[in-house]
Amino acid sequence: MQSLVADLERSLGAGGLVSGETAAEQAFSPWTRLGKPMAIARPRSTDEVAQVLRTAGKAGVPVVPWGGRTGLVDGAHAEGAIALSLERMAAIEEIDPIGSTMTVQAGCVLEKACEAADAAGLFLPLDLGARGSATVGGVVSTNAGGNRVIRYGMTRDMILGLEVVLADGTVIPAMNRLIKNNTGYDLKQLFIGSEGTLGVVTRAVFRLRAKPASQSTAFLAVDGFAALPKLLRRVDSELGGALSAFEVMWPAFYELVTTEPAAGRSILPPGHDFYVLVESLGADPQADGERFEEVLAGVLEDGLAADAVVAKSQGERDRMWALRDDVRQTARNGPTVVFDISLPIPQMEAYLDEVRQALTGRWPRAELTVFGHLGDGNLHLIAGVGDSKARHEIEDIVYGPLKARGGSVSAEHGIGLQKLAYLPASRSAAELALMRTLKSTLDPRGILNPGKVVG
Template structure:
């Protein structure tokens, strides 16, 4: 037994420190590669998190925070490290309907946080596909995005305050509940999006919004790329500020999710080059539905769209969203490589064509590229296939996907973080001065380099 495991066992008891095959088995249950942790500890309080980090600091032991383990960039990879799981810190501490705030522990699933807000007649706008497993702390640490960024922004815009534990175990409690608070540095931003490399978030105060009482959803077909931003502009202007989602599917993705073995039914005939899922969230069902019909009618008249279907029931709405969420279909023809990038809308058509051409030139008929994404906020998801999978092939595919972004000001990571997988390409999206400042912050706040080591930047 290692010294750190002995110290943790002495502090928490043998039953509270998971090691050996039991730890490796838990690590195999995640979405992504997690490695074999030296031990897994599951604190119940911020004080216990502080104790764990103080002991790790004393022993110079790397610690990797674990949330819902739904990340896709190996940000929770914990080979030889102590995995600090926040699964027991999942409580909703307070809902304040007057101030419209929600205070939760970091291990609280996003879905549970949203349900607590809804029970109080309020609304937490952050929504991602892994809502049932992903935690508030994980969403904060990666600055998660999702389906409603177009209207309400990334996770950062929903965080008013937080509590974090530093590398040496010191607790920084900054549970601000004010929308306006310019009293010095806003320290929460050190931890939002830093993937647990500067400190571990244990509690958060989230900003809630009035709960929408109307929802209107439509599926439309578009026959040329330049019509997509035109439709986005028309919808943004014509829907009275209620547009909350603008999800675009290239034809290859739409074909996959509407043909067997997929269970989805095509709401519109296949054959268009692009399909868009639009959704509004508002407060007047009749007026909101009327505005959506007007916008789509004008778009049809102007030739911006070629066909449209409006959901007439909750079942139809859910069926439309199920198509967008059925990402698993992209793996049915062989191994894949998944990417999450962002770039200006005006650059997207040429960028996708360039990536598709590069894959085809290198792998011929074995190459495939499936594209979809939150186009309204500049975020594309690309799923590439080249007929096989290996570390060497992955590097080649990554170069084809990430390489063109540098010259057009794009980002290698729109909403999934950097983790280990994208670290080698960080220089394409961040300047040398920015990366140097990241290193200075890391050194200042974690001089021994024990917090989620190797993630984002090499340590």
């Protein structure tokens, strides 16, 4: 192993490899277990990434790609492995205003990529709570979703091309910039969402959109779950496709983010069944704003919402989103287990009732906090039972009912290590066998992020 470290130090140059106690100190994240890597490789180019993989492969040492280290499923756990950080490959290489594309290196922080698109008069619609730390490589490898999936889709819907390095160091330069390109297999889709188990993403081509000229945001109170899907379909239809976010907070979550020590304050009075953040993006600030308020007036008049507040400034809009993003509050009452699931909207109410009853039946003082994107079927559940050793029991309760209801154990966070045992609840035996075939074909030595996704 000392020989491997020495070889990597020579090939990566000054600052290219962190080892020893320094590596152990950097292997920390409040969100996920990173383990103790043998060393942290910090390449500056695709060629150096390829060299790391070739060198590690010859030594039979696993390599675990690291992005912003804000994942929630232990997908970057690198115990005894070489952690591969692309933090020094963070350049925005090109923005093409005619073709509406952005070429960016995988180590670029998502927020910086979005800001660069905005400065060029264009729009990268990928947005999530970890925008300030998540990297392009991380969001591609996990197929991140976020707040605007209902309109723009997941990460894979925004990617035109990728550059990927395979386990043996082969570089796949699939940097397509065309929207239409039906020339055989769409190879990039193999790597989007594969969590670094099939190859290491080093560069990406994003499809950009026209920069919205208007942004209308409102906070609604809704009574009764039955009103939620009706409200969603109503605003989506009457806004003519401009709806970009439909975020729902259950009352326990709303209480947490609007009471001390949280910084947020109530926008609408407590006591309602649900609180909904609705947002639309458009091209005409005056007309879009008027239309947005007309739609809300209609849903209030028809009883689909009990109350509503429309943001009149960017500050008010930020205040609404700050409540939705203040997920840290869910951990303030003790240890919790965080879940990211999806299922058909008509199944949600019964599913949550089943989970809540099972939790309180086992632990009478159990707490279940729920919020989610809902419009795309994605719910986040945070369960606390007062017992830090109860994770497996809680997972059985949360994941158990999903298969019969056509749900998924992972909507957007990935599989990593934490959900590996539960993947058969969402994928058939034939699908899992094909995944393993792909893994063994592209990574026959099993050095790329071993143990994740397919084991």
